[in-house]
Amino acid sequence: MTVHVVQxxxxxARRAFSVDDVRRMVETGIMGxxxxxxxxxxxxxxxPAEKFAHSRATDFILRKLFREVPENEWAVGxxxxxxxxxxxxxxxxxxxxPRALFQPSAEGFxxxxxxxxxxxxxxxxxxxxxxxxxxRLYSRHAVREYWIVDLNGRRIVAHRRPEQGxxxxxxxxxxxxxxxxxxxxxxxxxxxxxLD
Numbered sequence: 001m002t003v004h005v006v007q008x009x010x011x012x013a014r015r016a017f018s019v020d021d022v023r024r025m026v027e028t029g030i031m032g033x034x035x036x037x038x039x040x041x042x043x044x045x046x047x048p049a050e051k052f053a054h055s056r057a058t059d060f061i062l063r064k065l066f067r068e069v070p071e072n073e074w075a076v077g078x079x080x081x082x083x084x085x086x087x088x089x090x091x092x093x094x095x096x097x098p099r100a101l102f103q104p105s106a107e108g109f110x111x112x113x114x115x116x117x118x119x120x121x122x123x124x125x126x127x128x129x130x131x132x133x134x135x136r137l138y139s140r141h142a143v144r145e146y147w148i149v150d151l152n153g154r155r156i157v158a159h160r161r162p163e164q165g166x167x168x169x170x171x172x173x174x175x176x177x178x179x180x181x182x183x184x185x186x187x188x189x190x191x192x193x194x195l196d
Contacts, residue, residue, distance in 0.1 A: 016042030018087050023107045039089040040137055047091070048125065053151055057122045057195050058093050061149065064194070065096065069186040075099045082117075083109040084141040094120040096186055114142030114162070118185045122149045131157070140165045145185055154192050158182075 022039055025031040036047040050058075058078060065076045075098070079091050083105045096118040105111035119138060123130045130148045138146045139162040146159040146167070156179040159167035173179040178189040 014043060016087065017044055018042070019083055019089055019105070019107045019109065020086075022089060023109075036091075038091055039087065040133070041085075042087040051124055054093075054122050054124050057149060057151055060195055061094055061120060061122070061190065064190065065094065065188065068188055069096060071099075073099055074186045075102045077110075081109050083107065083111040084114065084137075084143075088137070088141065090137070092119040093122045096188070114138070115144050117143045118145045118147075118181055118188075119143055120147045120149060122151065124151045127152065135159055135167060136165060138162070139167050145182055147179060147190075149190070149192070149195075151195070156190060156192055 017039055019039065022031070022044075026033050031037070036049075038045045038047060062076070062078045069076055074096055077095050079093060080095060082090050082092060082095060084090060089109060095112075097112045097116050101112045101116055103111065121130045121134060127148070127150055135146065135148075139159070142162050144160070144162070148157045148159070150157060154175060156173045158171050158173065158179050159169070160171075160182055161168040171179075173192070175193050176191055178191045181188040
C-alpha cells in the first residue's frame with residue numbers, strides 16, 4: 001500500500017488523504033457527514049465554530065442571493081461540501097454555479113469546475129486564512145470569482161482572473177461601494193453596509 005504525504009506548514013510530513021479516503025471514513029462512521037472539516041490538497045483541517053456575526057452575515061447574503069439570482073439558471077448553496085479535486089473538499093460559506101452543473105463526483109460529493117464557480121467566504125476571525133490559504137487554493141483550482149466579506153475591516157474583497165495559482169485582479173469595496181459579480185456569472189451585488 002502506498003501512503004501519500006503532504007508537508008505541513010511546520011515542515012513536518014503528514015499522511016495525505018484523498019477524497020475517497022474521506023468518503024470511506026464517513027461511510028464507516030469514523031467521521032460524521034456534517035463534521036466541520038475540509039480536505040485541502042490532502043490535509044484534513046478542522047474548521048472553527050461559527051460565531052454570531054459570521055452566521056448573521058452569511059444568512060443575510062444567502063437570502064439576498066436567493067432573491068436576486070435566477071433560480072432556473074443558477075444553483076445557490078451555503079456550506080455545501082464541494083469537491084475541487086481528488087484531494088480537495090471545501091465548504092465555502094456561499095457558492096453559486098450554473099444549475100446545469102449540479103451533479104456529484106464519482107465519490108458522491110458536489111463537483112463543479114472552478115471556472116464555473118462564484119464563491120463567497122465571510123471573514124471575522126478567519127480573515128488571514130481566507131486572504132492567503134483559501135485564495136491560493138481557490139486560484140489553483142481556477143475558481144472564477146472569489147469574494148471575502150471582511151466583517152471587521154468593513155469591506156468586500158473581490159478576487160478574479162485566476163492564473164498560475166494567483167488571482168490577477170483583487171479589488172476592495174468599502175462600506176457603500178457595491179461589489180458586483182463579473183460576467184459570465186449571475187448578476188449580483190453586495191455592499192458591506194447592507195450587513196448593518
